[in-house]
Amino acid sequence: RKEVEQDPGPFNVPEGATVAFNCTYSNSASQSFFWYRQDCRKEPKLLMSVYSSGNEDGRFTAQLNRASQYISLLIRDSKLSDSATYLCVVNNGGTALIFGKGTTLSVSS
Amino acid sequence: GAVVSQHPSRVICKSGTSVKIECRSLDFQATTMFWYRQFPKQSLMLMATSNEGSKATYEQGVEKDKFLINHASLTLSTLTVTSAHPEDSSFYICSASGGPNYGYTFGSGTRLTVV
Numbered sequence: 383r384k385e386v387e388q389d390p391g392p393f394n395v396p397e398g399a400t401v402a403f404n405c406t407y408s409n410s411a412s413q414s415f416f417w418y419r420q421d422c423r424k425e426p427k428l429l430m431s432v433y434s435s436g437n438e439d440g441r442f443t444a445q446l447n448r449a450s451q452y453i454s455l456l457i458r459d460s461k462l463s464d465s466a467t468y469l470c471v472v473n474n475g476g477t478a479l480i481f482g483k484g485t486t487l488s489v490s491s
Numbered sequence: 492g493a494v495v496s497q498h499p500s501r502v503i504c505k506s507g508t509s510v511k512i513e514c515r516s517l518d519f520q521a522t523t524m525f526w527y528r529q530f531p532k533q534s535l536m537l538m539a540t541s542n543e544g545s546k547a548t549y550e551q552g553v554e555k556d557k558f559l560i561n562h563a564s565l566t567l568s569t570l571t572v573t574s575a576h577p578e579d580s581s582f583y584i585c586s587a588s589g590g591p592n593y594g595y596t597f598g599s600g601t602r603l604t605v606v
Contacts, residue, residue: 386534425584425597426535469534477588478525479595483534 386482405470497598514585520565521587
């Protein structure tokens with residue numbers, strides 16, 4: 383079983399739609415959780431950290447369920463510029479980040 | 492904010508030659524740097540972790556004699572792909588951390604094509 387698993391998509395949605403991505407992780411001792419965004423042929427960039435209490439940043443909401451080892455990202459009112467690959471990322475208390483394969487989102491007008 | 496500069500951004504080399512990729516932390520001291528590789532439509536895979544002044548720690552399946560890592564200072568780590576082959580063609584990305592309480596910053600990546 384992979385350490386971080388995501389539905390690869392692609393998710394094709396119209397502008398203004400709400401879309402949710404899910405992610406599961408295998409190591410119950412994982413300590414830190416993130417969502418990164420990666421545009422085609424570019425480096426990943428931090429979108430937001432994920433906290434147990436859930437956190438929101440504008441149109442983006444992240445949730446963490448430690449009991450189920452499940453992380454989610456909700457994007458409301460999708461924009462064309464949201465088209466990218468979204469990477470679920472976990473840190474197990476070591477020093478390196480562990481990346482999921484990513485979920486591709488395509489927002490169309 | 493923290494900036495990591497990676498160079499070159501793109502390189503094409505002949506099979507059998509060696510290629511050096513540099514990763515520099517511009518405004519902070521990076522005690523630890525990480526090298527990742529990403530094949531098309533795949534996730535970033537950690538290749539090795541380098542700590543300043545000590546030998547790099549390689550992930551299982553990564554040949555340390557083929558992918559030479561040097562982290563001689565707190566601001567510079569280099570990855571040398573030796574005797575490159577077409578199957579080494581990939582997107583290589585470095586990441587730097589200033590320590591446990593600091594985040595991770597990524598370089599812009601190097602797209603290596605071996606012909």
